[in-house]
Amino acid sequence: MAMLMRGGNAVDAAVAAAMALTVVEPTGCGIGSDALAIVWDGSELHGLNSSGRSPAAWTPARFAGRHAIPQLDWEAVTVPGAVAAWAKLAHRFGRMPCRHPDHCDTVAARGRSAWRPAKLCRMLPAERPRAACRRDVPLRGSCPHT
Numbered sequence: 001m002a003m004l005m006r007g008g009n010a011v012d013a014a015v016a017a018a019m020a021l022t023v024v025e026p027t028g029c030g031i032g033s034d035a036l037a038i039v040w041d042g043s044e045l046h047g048l049n050s051s052g053r054s055p056a057a058w059t060p061a062r063f064a065g066r067h068a069i070p071q072l073d074w075e076a077v078t079v080p081g082a083v084a085a086w087a088k089l090a091h092r093f094g095r096m097p098c099r100h101p102d103h104c105d106t107v108a109a110r111g112r113s114a115w116r117p118a119k120l121c122r123m124l125p126a127e128r129p130r131a132a133c134r135r136d137v138p139l140r141g142s143c144p145h146t
Contacts, residue, residue, distance in 0.1 A: 001013070002016070003016045003096075006096075007095060007096070008094065008095050008096050009093070009094060009095050011039060011089050011090065011093040011094045012090065012094040012095055012096050014037075014089070015086045015089055015090050015094065018035070018082070018086060019086065029082070030082070031080065031082060031083055032080045032082070033080055033081075033082040034050060034051040034052050034078075034080060034081045034082060034085075035048070035050045035051075035081055035082045035085035035086070036048065036049055036050070036051070036085075037050075037085060037089055039089070039093050041093060046092075046093075048085055048088060048089065050081035050082065050084050050085030050088070051078070051081055052077075052078025052079055052080055052081050053078055053079050053081065054078060054079070055079060058075075063075075
């Protein structure tokens with residue numbers, strides 16, 4: 001809401017919210033994430049796929065003779081696309097450039113106030129309550145484990 005009150009639009013608010021989530025809910029939206037977006041500009045629908053890309057130095061020749069990319073190897077890691085998506089969305093559709101201080105205010109304020117991620121996020125997977133790990137048991141409303 002702060003972004004909207006400062007003159008930003010819905011895209012500016014979404015970018016600021018994504019940035020804030022890297023602090024308050026890092027497992028759900030982090031700088032090491034990828035991002036997909038669908039934006040309606042009032043007359044046309046736009047899609048953005050900012051999924052992880054392979055490093056520029058990786059050519060098809062690097063993987064010649066392989067049937068698959070190893071799943072448990074550095075060669076299975078991609079370059080995260082979330083930050084690039086935020087910049088592209090803010091540049092193309094926002095009213096404020098992504099480097100505008102207002103985009104970072106919420107994140108900085110959360111960090112200064114020693115905001116701690118939800119207890120459920122801080123727990124190791126083996127420590128999490130069984131219901132939180134089951135997809136058939138939705139957690140509604142505020143998390144009871146915080």
